Amino acid sequence: MNYQNLLSSINVTFETLNKSEKKVASAILADPEAATGSSIANLAKKAGVSEPSVNRFCKRFGTAGFPDFKLKLAQCLVSGVKFVNSNVQLNDNVSKYTPKIFDNAIHDLVAIKNQIDLSLVEKVVDQLLSARRIFFFGLGTSGAVARDAENKFFRFDLPVSFHVDVLTMRMLSAAAKPGDLFFMISHTGRTKAIIDAADDAQANGARVVGLTTPGSMLAKKSNFALEVSVSENTEEYMAMTSRIVHLVILDVLATGFILRKGPDFLNHMEKINRSLKPTRYKNN
Amino acid sequence: MNYQNLLSSINVTFETLNKSEKKVASAILADPEAATGSSIANLAKKAGVSEPSVNRFCKRFGTAGFPDFKLKLAQCLVSGVKFVNSNVQLNDNVSKYTPKIFDNAIHDLVAIKNQIDLSLVEKVVDQLLSARRIFFFGLGTSGAVARDAENKFFRFDLPVSFHVDVLTMRMLSAAAKPGDLFFMISHTGRTKAIIDAADDAQANGARVVGLTTPGSMLAKKSNFALEVSVSENTEEYMAMTSRIVHLVILDVLATGFILRKGPDFLNHMEKINRSLKPTRYKNN
DNA sequence: ATACTTTATGTAATTTTATTACAGAATTAC
DNA sequence: GTAATTCTGTAATAAAATTACATAAAGTAT
Incomplete structure (x- = not known):
């Protein structure tokens, strides 16, 4: 139980709590901000229970x-998830839905920041460094992510491409060779074309990195699964925060790549940046 | 002095502090996370000062x-601004650069969430709703953003396209008509092709929305300028957080669009979502 | 239904933590 | 060099949190 979702946890487990714990939960949920500022005696009084009950309540939630x-509660308030339901409602106006959309993104980034497996990141960076070729595959929303990834990694002086065409994916994975790295991006991790390509690529000795939901089919089929659990209700409307987190993870990988390449590599990067100058008007 | 910048405040005012306050500041800056968890006695010992000195220090910073x-410090750590300089350093290892990348994104999202002009958002939603056609233009990193935008807005039952080809951009803006909406995405706001297209489109009576840096050339030339100020050192390495914020803003606009369309529109969205089912393997 | 077990909750003592009042030291101004 | 001011620590006090324990409530088995 991590502190990102402390408030959610309270809400979700509310029914399983016993009488006095429920009182404490209610008092906190009624005004979480206030709770972060009050003493245990105060909160106990407000909830109508004894101080040890409040204390036990806190320990029950892993603090x-x-x-x-209080500390963790305060942190979880900042990261935006004020209430369990920070989902957009049909009657929300602009001042309601705008912060909610931001909060969702912020919340998930904070959560993943704390959960991400650093040694796995390191391993994937190793793979990127040693790959002979890199392919980014993604469809739909993840297609935009794949494109963004290519836009980053092509600067690294190695053969990189992104693909959003399922026929091309089939052909490339059929022709995969050891030394190739297939970087598969799929939030659901169930997209047939991607899974099939992962199978093929691996059968041909290539390595597969999956950027996907924990435990998904893609995660299972990947040599390295970057598993990202976001809070969004995937099916409704459209995916939002998963791709944001995916992009940031790709930033992390790109950064890791550059740092491992060492300071000399920055000249190369600089050269690429300089090339853009003539495409821009000068400042005012 | 607000809690978002508690750590920054400490850093900025460091030189104006007196001897023991400096000791406390150093101890906190050395490991802010630890500070949030320790008792006053502990921190005093670590800083080599007395407990009241720590207490006075806290009060000096408006707490x-x-x-x-501790509470406010903890909150400010969540929102990402760990250090004044949370830029990646050349000798950072994975456990250093990973949180930094996340923190930068989180920090900027929090900042923009609080700065964003809601009435402008509403106006842009109006434009999207009344547009006859919508074009998303972007190059490089913003090309991926434009692609993502198209991937979202094509669901809305209106003619939407994205373009990353400067010749196509010229042609489309030359052929612009009243009722067309040109949504220009450019972090620098100085990309010639984009600026030229904005000029042309506007000359032909189309509306231009710019998603860009405050005060940029594009901002000035847009009918509606969504100005986003991010903290990244743009020129180094590659743009990271600007595109993240841009994507979230597009999510906000898309959400605003859907909500204005009303509940019936959800059936349409649902139809689109359902269409994806056959492309996915069923869960396990 | 009653006795037994388990779980839940509060009281009171203890411990930990933070704050205040004050005095002595250091610094500055004249 | 003395007086005023500012700084800092010691020790006392107050506040807050935790623990140990006892009682009460709920549940279970006979």
Whole structure:
């Protein structure tokens, strides 16, 4: 139980709590901001329970005690998830839905930042460094992510391409060779074309990195699965925060790549940046 | 002095602090996370000062006392601004650069969330709703953003396209008509092809929305300028957080669009979502 | 239904933590 | 060099949180 979702946790587990814990939960949910500022005695009084009950409540939610609980509660308030339901409602106006959309993105970034497996990141960077060729595959929303990835990695002086065409994907994965790296991006991790390509590529000795939901089919089929769990209700409207997190993870990988290449590599990067100058008007 | 910048405040005012306050500041800056978890006695010991000195330090920074200080410090850590300089350093390892990249994105999202002009958002949604056609233009990194935007807006049952080809951009803007909406995405706001297209489109009576840096050439030339100021050192390496913020803003606009269309429109969205089913393997 | 077990909750003591009041030291101004 | 001011620590006090324990409530088995 991590502190990102402390408030959500309280809400979700509410029914499983016992009488006095429910009182405490209600008091906190009624005004979380206030709770972060009050003493245990105060909150106990407000909830109508004893101080140890509040303390026990805090420990039940995986915190060291009341002060620690307040701290984590305060943090979870900043990251935006004020209430369990920060989903957009049909009758929201601009001042309601705008912060909600931002909050969702912020919340998921904070969550993933704390969950991400650093040693896995390192391993994927290794793979990127040692790959003979890199292919980014994605469809739909993830197609835009794949394109963005290519836009980043082509600067790194190695053969990179992105593909959004399922026929091309089939052909490339059929022709995969050891040393090739197939970087598959799929939020659902169930997109047939992507899974099939992952199978083929791997059968031909290439390595597969999957950027996807935890435990998805793609995650299972990948040599390296970057598993990203976002809070969005995937099916409704359209995916939003998953691709944001995916992009940031690609930034992390790109950064890791550059740093491992060392300072000399920056000259190369600089050369590429300089090339853009003539495409821009000068400042005012 | 607000809590978003507590750490920055400490850093900025460091030189104006007196001897023992400096010691406390150093101890906190050395490991802010740790500071949020320790007692006043602990921190005092670590800083080599007395407990009241720590307490006075806290009050000097506008907090009620040590516990309140810890709370605000913890909050400011979440929102990402760990250090004044949370830029990646050449000798950073994976556990250093990974959170930094995330923090930068989070920090900028929080900042823009609080700065964004809601009435402007509403106006742009109006434009999207009344447009006869919508074109998303972007190059390089913003090309990926434009692609993502198209991927979202094509669901809305109106003629939308994205373009990353400067010749096509010229032709389309030359052929622009009243009722057309040109949505220009450019972080620098100085990309010639984009500026020229904005000029042409506007000359032909089309409306131009610019998603760009405050005060940029594109901002000035747009009918509606969504101005986004991000903290990244644009020129180094490659743009990262600007495109993240741009994507979230497009999510906001798309959401605004859907909500204005009303509940019936959800059936249309649902139809589109359903169409994807056959492209996916079923869950396990 | 009653006795037994388990779980839940509060009281009171203890411990930890933070704050205040004050005094002595250091610094500055004259 | 003395007085005023500012800084900083010690020790006392106050506040807050936690623990240990006892009682009460709920659940279970006979």
